[in-house]
Amino acid sequence: MPAAIPTTQTVARVYELGGGVQFEDDYPVPTPANNEVLAKVLYTGVCQSDLHTKAGTAAGADGNPITNIKLPHIGGHEGVGRVIALGPGCASDIHVGDLVGIRFASRICRRCEFCLAGKEQHCIRGTNHLHHEDGSFQEYIALDADYLTVLPQDIDPAIIGPVLCAGVTAYKAVLNCGLRAGEWLVVVGAGGGLGHLAVQYGLAVGAQVLAVDSGSEKEKFVKELGVHAFIDFAQTKDLIQDVHDITSGGAHAVVVTAGSPKAFKSAADMLRVGGILSCVGIPPGKAFIEVPVCTIVIKGLRITGNLVGSLKECLEAVELVRRGVVKPKVSVRPFKDLPAVYEELERGDIAGRIVLKVSQDVD
Secondary structure (H helix, E strand, C coil): CCCCCCCEEEEEEECCCCCCEEEEEEEECCCCCCCEEEEEEEEEECCHHHHHHHHCCCECCCCCECCCCCCCEECCCCEEEEEEEECCCCCCCCCCCCEEEECCEEECCCCCHHHHCCCHHHCCCCEECCCCCCCCCECEEEEEHHHCEECCCCCCHHHHHHHHCHHHHHHHHHHCCCCCCCCEEEEECCCCCCHHHHHHHHHHCCCEEEEEECCHHHHHHHHHHCCCEEEECCCCCCHHHHHHHHHCCCEEEEEECCCCHHHHHCCHHHEEEEEEEEECCCCCCCCCCCCCHHHHHHHCCEEEECCCCCHHHHHHHHHHHHCCCCCCCEEEEEHHHHHHHHHHHHHCCCCCEEEEECCCCCC
């Protein structure tokens, strides 16, 4: 490795589930192995999933807490870094100086049915930066060169991090709705980190967007994004009736981005015949969608889930941001604000997304 690369770095580690974040300034900088690159982490978003994982409340596919988590663990999966060294065996199209993303998925097998179908986020042998490998809450990180997220070099690294998880997830959720121009999309949790991106990707496909959230600040925020209507769920006397009145019979699709069981409780009732419920937010614990089977059958409803997206879909989501069609609202904070950001996430009082500045860019 070049002499300019330090041997130690600052990282944010969690030693036990439910424990606090501990910053360490003498953690070893990794040496990139075969087919790996070393990247200097510049910025990273902070996702609700990081909070749930740290707290030990992240739910798996069976609804039980995920326990297969590397401990001690360095979280973070919305990072943007710059390649500063190449390990042996890297392809010739990867260069020192490239901007790269640190996403949820870290390594894939490229051979299972999901990888072959372009759904590699479901790879049966895949690993991720949320549970299995150290993520972007550190100054330097080794990344798999064969599954590298090479970003356009003219993007703003301060805003693109959240697009690598929240953005691609919101984009995928909107795609799964199959909306046509002029159809109604309801976004529940519209003012949050995921929600404000779902609003904009919905507008990008020509949908009429009805935002559901609470508070005057979030109302002002989403209206500035261009939503066609807003409902404050804490103030309305009949949320379902309001949705049906505004949309003239119910939404064509509802995207639930909030990670709260209450957010899902009445989502299906907002839909018209043939509507799609697109689920994004994952509540902690074993939460359920309680919809009568007769409702699903008679109204012809469809329910779909969205676990981030493929690398191709991620780069599509990034491209819409690069072109200015979608504009993430980020607040940049110092790296060591991470514990305070976790507290704010627990209170639910963040509009948009918090991004941490981890280190200075390479000169």
